[in-house]
Amino acid sequence: MAAFTDATRVRSDGEGGFEADLDPLWTVGGKPNGGYLLAILARAAVEAAGTQPHPMSASAVYLSPPDPGPAAVTVEVLRAGRSASQVRARLSQKDRTCVEALFTLGTLAAAGDPRWIDSTPPPVAAEADLLPTPSEAPGTGLRIDMLDQFEQRIDWQAVGDPAGELRGWLRLPDGVGWDPVSLLFAADAFPPATFTLGSNGWTPTLELTVYVRALPAPGPLRVRQRARLLTESLVDQVCEIWDADGHVVAQATQLAAYRMAG
Amino acid sequence: MAAFTDATRVRSDGEGGFEADLDPLWTVGGKPNGGYLLAILARAAVEAAGTQPHPMSASAVYLSPPDPGPAAVTVEVLRAGRSASQVRARLSQKDRTCVEALFTLGTLAAAGDPRWIDSTPPPVAAEADLLPTPSEAPGTGLRIDMLDQFEQRIDWQAVGDPAGELRGWLRLPDGVGWDPVSLLFAADAFPPATFTLGSNGWTPTLELTVYVRALPAPGPLRVRQRARLLTESLVDQVCEIWDADGHVVAQATQLAAYRMAG
Structure with a gap:
């Protein structure tokens, strides 16, 4: 399995929430990266909702940087819809709220030519x-x-x-x-x-x-x-x-x- | 007082939450505008935190459009800090969650010349x-x-x-x-x-x-x-x-x- 998938794994805590292990390898200056934490919350959100497989929007506020190690994720399904669902998720560590996020979940298609786009990919060296x-x-x-x-x-x-x-x-x-x-x-x-x-x-x-x-x-x-x-x-x-x-x-x-x- | 300020007023419900009246005048096709609802949530967030006066960031997911009329706002202060605070707020109507938002509150200064900016104001006719x-x-x-x-x-x-x-x-x-x-x-x-x-x-x-x-x-x-x-x-x-x-x-x-x- 991919290291990223392993490092963002969540497991049910048996009481409606999730447990995560914040990996010491996915850190900046010893603290877990913010996008890495958002990915963990997204996995819990998708699992808790059980409706659509993909995050389409994710918005997070960062309160307090957690340390590597065990963390708890609580999730509230705000709306479970047919084409989209919305979920709130929270990452906490030792009863300290670290990240709170809101997700829209949906089913994404493979990237293709868009109906319309305002720009072209910027030049980057090979x-x-x-x-x-x-x-x-x-x-x-x-x-x-x-x-x-x-x-x-x-x-x-x-x-x-x-x-x-x-x-x-x-x-x-x-x-x-x-x-x-x-x-x-x-x-x-x-x-x-x-x-x-x-x-x-x-x-x-x-x-x-x-x-x-x-x-x-x-x-x-x-x-x-x-x-x-x-x-x-x-x-x-x-x-x-x-x-x-x-x-x-x-x-x-x-x-x-x-x-x-x- | 300004109509907008009146129309976005919140009052304590005596139990830690707030009551709002969604104004029929601030609507699109009969439904309250999303930015108007976000402003109501921001006022409740600022009042509940009691720390900093201004929303610096606001992120909302829209679940179900409320109708004009009474609505309830519940607020949770996630972190009350010295220079910034973070707050979660929810607008519901008849036990239906309509909007959920996350705020960063702070103290903004008057607009002035920025340290750096990537653009100039675009042309608009007078x-x-x-x-x-x-x-x-x-x-x-x-x-x-x-x-x-x-x-x-x-x-x-x-x-x-x-x-x-x-x-x-x-x-x-x-x-x-x-x-x-x-x-x-x-x-x-x-x-x-x-x-x-x-x-x-x-x-x-x-x-x-x-x-x-x-x-x-x-x-x-x-x-x-x-x-x-x-x-x-x-x-x-x-x-x-x-x-x-x-x-x-x-x-x-x-x-x-x-x-x-x-």
């Missing part, structure tokens, strides 16, 4: 010409353990062109394909675009919303992460994801805190 | 040169009562240039200024951009996320609503809002169902 981002990049002072679990390739030549933007590829190891749940992770797996704008270090997410639009084709994901507006202490970032065939499969926006360098 | 959208536009078959409560002016010359986009102005009557709560409404007050792409009629919102970035200056709001991707039955739309001084004050994204004409 995957084979880019190096995977190391889990401990020199000078960052931050260990990103999760980067040993998948391949992130940033097009460094294109960073900041245009300003505030970075583009690259994401690939799961062992030929494992992306799916709607792992796309939730992918939408938060790129470095913050703020580092192209003079900010360094961690950008803790306050809110993350992801729309999954289609089942991705096999192969790597093309990702564009860009910042839109930096106020005194907050930044919003838009992440767009295309599958290997060039179809949009996920769109995300997040509001995060940041610090300027120096 | 407000005085545009007519207010009537509440009953010929040929639409839809009565939009809320359009009698504020002034929406669409730049029809610019509709579809670029494709999938419409721009215009929003103004509250009697010189009433916009604030962070009414900006949540403004983010869902424009027509669906899908009508520029051959779709007509209602586009029921599944998920709506709004980021309020600053306190707006007095005067009208400049609004750009644009569709990004239409799949077989779903569309995502991005709404951006600038204040009268040209500063970004709110950003929204929504996932909605739509139908093609014919």
Whole structure:
């Protein structure tokens, strides 16, 4: 089985809730990645609703970063519908609420030519010409353990062109394909675009919303992460994801805190 | 007092929850507008938390459209922090859950020159040169009562240039200024951009996320609503809002169902 599928597994606690094990390998600076936590909540939401198999929208607020180890997931099915269902899910650890999320579940089709789209996939250097981002990049002072679990390739030549933007590829190891749940992770797996704008270090997410639009084709994901507006202490970032065939499969926006360098 | 403030008022039910009266005037086709409902939830969230005065992020899923009339709002403060708090809120009517939302509350500053921004305000014809959208536009078959409560002016010359986009102005009557709560409404007050792409009629919102970035200056709001991707039955739309001084004050994204004409 895929490492990601294993690491996001949930099991019934026998009382209507779920148990999860937050994997120490899917972390940034020792803390589980926010998209990884959202994927765990999505799996619990899909299982609890028992209606539609895929997250179509996921919106989360991040309250308190959990540590690797056991966590509890509680789920409330808000509406179980024929074509879509809506579910609320909460991840907590030692009675501390860590993440709360709202999901729309549905049944996605394979990505194909859309009725209409406002854009074309952005240019990214060929995957084979880019190096995977190391889990401990020199000078960052931050260990990103999760980067040993998948391949992130940033097009460094294109960073900041245009300003505030970075583009690259994401690939799961062992030929494992992306799916709607792992796309939730992918939408938060790129470095913050703020580092192209003079900010360094961690950008803790306050809110993350992801729309999954289609089942991705096999192969790597093309990702564009860009910042839109930096106020005194907050930044919003838009992440767009295309599958290997060039179809949009996920769109995300997040509001995060940041610090300027120096 | 402003009609909007009156129409979004909540009062304690004496048991930790709130009561609201869904106003028949703030409706589209007889049903309360989704941004209007989000504003009601935000007011309850701010009051229940008692910490910070402004919604900074608001993410809602829409389960079942309520009717005008009494509604109940329940609120759970997920985290009460020094600089930000997070709150979950639910609007229900006759024991039916209608909207569930997650908020990040904070203290916003007046809009000013940002640290960085990726764009400039888009061109819109002068407000005085545009007519207010009537509440009953010929040929639409839809009565939009809320359009009698504020002034929406669409730049029809610019509709579809670029494709999938419409721009215009929003103004509250009697010189009433916009604030962070009414900006949540403004983010869902424009027509669906899908009508520029051959779709007509209602586009029921599944998920709506709004980021309020600053306190707006007095005067009208400049609004750009644009569709990004239409799949077989779903569309995502991005709404951006600038204040009268040209500063970004709110950003929204929504996932909605739509139908093609014919």
